[in-house]
Amino acid sequence: MYNSKITGLGYYVPDNVVTNEDLSKMMDTNDAWIQERTGIKERRWIQEGSEDTSAVMGAKASRIAIERAGLTPKDIDFIVFATLSPDYYFPGCGVQIQEMLEMRTVGAVDIRNQCSGFVYAMSVADQFIKTGMYKNILVIGSEFHSGGLDKTTRGRGVSVIFGDGAGAAVLSRTEDNTKGILSSHLHSEGKHAEELTVLAPSIRHWVPKILEENDENDESYFPYMNGTFVFKHAVVRFSEAIVEGLKTNNLQAADINMLIPHQANLRISQFVQKKFKLTDDQVFNNIQKYGNTTAASVIIALTEAWEKGKIKDNDLVVLAAFGSGFTWGSVIMRW
Numbered sequence: 001m002y003n004s005k006i007t008g009l010g011y012y013v014p015d016n017v018v019t020n021e022d023l024s025k026m027m028d029t030n031d032a033w034i035q036e037r038t039g040i041k042e043r044r045w046i047q048e049g050s051e052d053t054s055a056v057m058g059a060k061a062s063r064i065a066i067e068r069a070g071l072t073p074k075d076i077d078f079i080v081f082a083t084l085s086p087d088y089y090f091p092g093c094g095v096q097i098q099e100m101l102e103m104r105t106v107g108a109v110d111i112r113n114q115c116s117g118f119v120y121a122m123s124v125a126d127q128f129i130k131t132g133m134y135k136n137i138l139v140i141g142s143e144f145h146s147g148g149l150d151k152t153t154r155g156r157g158v159s160v161i162f163g164d165g166a167g168a169a170v171l172s173r174t175e176d177n178t179k180g181i182l183s184s185h186l187h188s189e190g191k192h193a194e195e196l197t198v199l200a201p202s203i204r205h206w207v208p209k210i211l212e213e214n215d216e217n218d219e220s221y222f223p224y225m226n227g228t229f230v231f232k233h234a235v236v237r238f239s240e241a242i243v244e245g246l247k248t249n250n251l252q253a254a255d256i257n258m259l260i261p262h263q264a265n266l267r268i269s270q271f272v273q274k275k276f277k278l279t280d281d282q283v284f285n286n287i288q289k290y291g292n293t294t295a296a297s298v299i300i301a302l303t304e305a306w307e308k309g310k311i312k313d314n315d316l317v318v319l320a321a322f323g324s325g326f327t328w329g330s331v332i333m334r335w
């Protein structure tokens with residue numbers, strides 16, 4: 001059995017900064033409400049007409065990660081792409097990365113697990129490396145939310161939270177079993193699927209009928225979130241996933257050098273930090289700058305924390321996420 005270890009990290013966010021003040025010109029909201037409830041000050045939204053999409057941003061982040069791993073795209077054996085906002089209804093974005101990076105005709109899989117997408121993606125990649133099937137896997141989280149948000153007052157409970165961006169990691173084989181991913185833990189509870197969802201487009205909704213009706217009041221194309229309900233579940237599941245990961249490896253919360261929580265809401269991160277009695281140096285947040293970028297949030301935060309020198313050799317790094325599905329999980333790594 002091999003272990004898998006991160007050998008390269010990269011992220012990309014669009015240039016266009018949208019502040020809370022900018023949002024207050026589009027809808028009935030304000031900076032004080034957004035900061036107090038979520039911690040967000042600004043987010044990046046792709047400008048209309050830009051070349052950026054989930055796949056394009058994913059490719060930009062990937063090029064950085066692959067170069068930092070000391071590899072070329074030809075060295076990558078498999079692609080795992082996590083997104084809830086793919087460029088096409090199908091196929092997934094993974095195949096676009098194969099093309100954009102001029103890679104060999106390697107396998108590509110898309111992960112549809114929303115905010116916990118990157119944690120799921122890392123776990124999937126880890127299994128392929130552990131079994132010896134692949135040596136270097138490109139793991140991507142990328143989201144283009146802004147093209148699909150309801151930017152009127154009707155959608156303010158959701159649209160002020162989400163941002164665009166992408167991150168990528170190269171996961172590589174190591175023979176040192178004390179390093180890299182020690183364990184990963186994945187969960188789901190589908191009975192809450194409609195508490196955080198985009199209902200359409202879906203074949204289930206009979207596309208010709210939708211087009212015929214062309215009802216401008218149809219909200220099913222916009223994200224819906226029962227925010228308070230999701231929040232209550234998030235704080236419980238985040239904690240469970242972290243405890244499960246620590247227990248599996250006979251570790252304590254005090255052993256964590258860096259917790260990278262999915263950037264859903266600064267209040268959720270702060271709740272988790274307090275519960276596990278972690279210091280500010282043990283938790284990394286950047287939701288203030290980027291909002292919630294769902295499948296991209298953990299990998300963007302991990303990359304930024306690493307770039308700032310906050311993650312060192314031998315550190316215990318914990319990734320944890322919760323989101324639509326509901327799905328949640330954690331990854332425990334020795335750096």
Ligand code: UT7
Pocket residue numbers: 028029030033034037038115156157158160161226227228229230231234263264265268292294322323324
């Ligand atoms: O990433 C995947 C997982 N997602 C999460 O974990 C998100 C979890 N949920 C949350 O982060 C929070 O529930 C939200 C930030 C989404 C909302 O915060 P909240 O404290 O739960 O607010 P609320 O939905 O209970 O709304 C409170 C009030 C309402 O007005 P009334 O009914 O009290 O008069 C809303 O209409 O705030 C109003 N409101 C807003 N006001 C100004 C909702 N959105 C806005 C807004 N600006 N953008």
